Amino acid sequence: MTRRTTLTEVAQQAGVSEITVSRVLRNSGPIAPATRERVMEAVRALGYVPNRVAGTLASSGSNLVGIVLPSLANIVFPEVLRGAAGPLAKMGYQPVIAVTEYDPAREEALIESLLAWRPAGLMVTGLEHTPRAEAMLRNAGIRVAELMDSDGAGIDIIVGFSNVDAGRIAARHLLSRGYRRFGYVGHGGGATIGKDLRAEKRWSGFAMTLKEAGYAVSDKEIVDAPSSVAAGRYGLAELLARSPGLDAVYLSNDDMALGGYFHCLSQGISIPGQLALFGHNALDVGQVAPQPLSTVRTPRLKIGEIGAKLVCGDAPPQTVDVGIELIEGATA
Amino acid sequence: MTRRTTLTEVAQQAGVSEITVSRVLRNSGPIAPATRERVMEAVRALGYVPNRVAGTLASSGSNLVGIVLPSLANIVFPEVLRGAAGPLAKMGYQPVIAVTEYDPAREEALIESLLAWRPAGLMVTGLEHTPRAEAMLRNAGIRVAELMDSDGAGIDIIVGFSNVDAGRIAARHLLSRGYRRFGYVGHGGGATIGKDLRAEKRWSGFAMTLKEAGYAVSDKEIVDAPSSVAAGRYGLAELLARSPGLDAVYLSNDDMALGGYFHCLSQGISIPGQLALFGHNALDVGQVAPQPLSTVRTPRLKIGEIGAKLVCGDAPPQTVDVGIELIEGATA
DNA sequence: GTGTTGAATGACAGCGCTGTCATGGCTGCC
DNA sequence: GGCAGCCATGACAGCGCTGTCATTCAACAC
Known part of the structure; x- marks a missing residue:
C-alpha cells in the first residue's frame, strides 16, 4: 500500500x-x-x-455495523439488507456483511471476525446461535439485533415475526377453503448448507394446526437443495408423482411455490381447482404472476429498516413483532 | 462501549x-x-x-474489501456479491458493502467512505464514475475491480461482458427468427434513482443492429420505475395497448421480461406465436417458467468470484471478458 | 487598568496492536 | 571449550488519529 x-x-x-x-x-x-x-x-x-481506522482506534467507536445473513441465494435477505442500508447510510454507518450459508459454526466464526472490527452494532438472522456465538454477542458491549424470527428469546433487540404463526395461517386458510388432502414441499440444504430453522418452524406450525383440526399431511417432499424456483418445481413434481390425490400443497416459501405453480402451468394442472398452492413471503414476483400466489406477507424491508434504526439508537432492549398478513391470492 | x-x-x-x-x-x-x-x-x-482496528493501524493492511453495488432490488447484484463472498471468506477478507441506487454522486461519496477504512481492495460496478471518484480509485494505492461491463476503458481490473453485444445478440436472434415489428420495454429509475447505464448500452446495441439490418424499433416504453417484474408487466401492457401490431419485444432484463410474459399469459397472448419476448440475464426464475425465457446468459456469480480473486491477488491489471451466451429459450 | 469571559487553537498522551531489532539460552561441531 | 547458529522471547517505537487539558488573545465590564 x-x-x-x-x-x-x-x-x-x-x-x-x-x-x-x-x-x-x-x-x-x-x-x-x-x-x-x-x-x-x-x-x-x-x-x-x-483514515477511519486510526480515528476509530483513537475514539473507540466505529461506524461499522455488522450484518450476518444466512444466504444471498434468493431475494429475501438482500431485501432485509436493502431495508437496513437506507437508514444506516442516513445515520452515517457502513454495513459489513457476512454470509453463513445456514451453518451455525460458520456463523460463530463470522460473528467473531465482525466483532474484531469493533462495530457499533450487529444484526444477525434468527434466534438460534451456538453457545459461544451467543456469549460473544452478549459480551460484545454493543447493540445486537436478531431479525426475522420472534419465536423465542433473544439477546437484546428482536425484529421479526412468528414463523410458527405463518405456518398456522397457511393451514387455517387451506382448511377454511375446504382442502383436506395435504402435501408439503420443503427445501433441505444440499451438501454444504445447513438447516433453515425458520422454515422448520413454519412447517411445525402448519402440521400442528392441521393436527388440532383432525387432519394431517399425507405426503411430504424435502428437496435436498437450497430453496429455489427450480427446487420447488422439481419437488412438487416428485410429490405429485408419488401422491396424485393431494388437493393442497404448502411450500416452504414463495420461490418454491412459484416453481410449483410453474409445474402446474406446464402440466395443465388447474389451480386452485385441481390443486391449491400456498407459499410464504409474498415476494413481488409471485404477486405479479397470472394468478397471484396465496401466501403470507412478511415485511422484510421493514425488518431491516427497524433493525438498523434500533441497533444504532439507544432504545431499551425490545421485541418488535412486525406482523404478518395473509395474502389470499388466487392459488389457494 | x-x-x-x-x-x-x-x-x-x-x-x-x-x-x-x-x-x-x-x-x-x-x-x-x-x-x-x-x-x-x-x-x-x-x-x-x-482488535483488528488496532492491528490494521499498526500493520497498515486491512482485510476489508469494499463492494459498491448499484442496487439490491433484484437478484442480479446479490448474485455478484454471493460470487464474491465465497473467495473473499476463503482468503480471509471481509466484504463491506455500499449501495448507490445508480446515483454517481452517491457512488463518489460511498467510495470515499469505503476508502477511509483503508480496504485491501475495492470492487465497483461499471466503468463510469465521476471524475473525482475515478481519481480516488486511481490514487488509492489498492487494487480496484470494475464489474459487469467491458464496454470501455477501466482503471485496473475489469471483469464483465459487453452489454452492447448483449443487445446485438438479442437483435440478431429476433431478426433470424423472422420478427420484423419490434418494440422495447425499458426501466427508468423512478424519482430517486439514477440511470442504469448498462441497460442503455444494451438498448443501443439492439437498436444499432436493427438499423444495420434495415429495421427499427417501432415503439418503446420506458417505465419510470426501477426494474421489476411488476414494471415489466405494466410496461408491456402499455406498449401493446399503444402498438398492438408488434411481433417481438426486447425488455431491459429478465425481471421485466418475466413480467411481460406474465402479462401475456394473463391476456391469452400466445408466446412466441403472437408475440416474442426477449430478456437479459438468464435468471433462474425465467428459465424454470413454463416457457423458458429467450435471453442472454450473464455469468454473475463468476464475475463476483473472479473479481474477488483478482482484487485480492497480485495479477497485473487486466480485462476479463467472462462472455455471454444466447439462451434460445421458448419465448422468441 | 484589571479581571472575566469565551472563542480559537495547540500540546500531549494514548487507543491496541505489530514491525524491527535485540537478547538470552541452547545445540552442535571442530 | 569456544563459537557459530538457531530457537524462543522481549523491549520499544510508532501506525494516524482524537480526548483532554492548557493556552492565547480579543472583547467587554467595572
Missing part, C-alpha cells in the same frame, strides 16, 4: 495543528471560518481521505 | 509479553508449544477477541 496523505501533512499544508484539521473535518468545536477554508483547501489540494 | 479485553491482559494472564500473544494469534514466528497452549488458554479464559 502506497503511503497515503495524513492529517499531519494536511495540517502542515494549511499551517495549523493536526487537531484543528481534525476538528474541521468532524465539525466539532469552534473553528474560524478563515481557518476552515484554509484547511478545506489543503484537503482538496492533497486529495486527503481521512 | 464497555472496555473489552486487550492483548496486554491476555499477556499478563499467560505470563508472557504482548508480542508473544500477538504471534501466537497470528501464527507468525516460532513459538514453543507450551507457550502457545498457555496463551490460548488465557485467550479462551478471557474471551479475548483481537
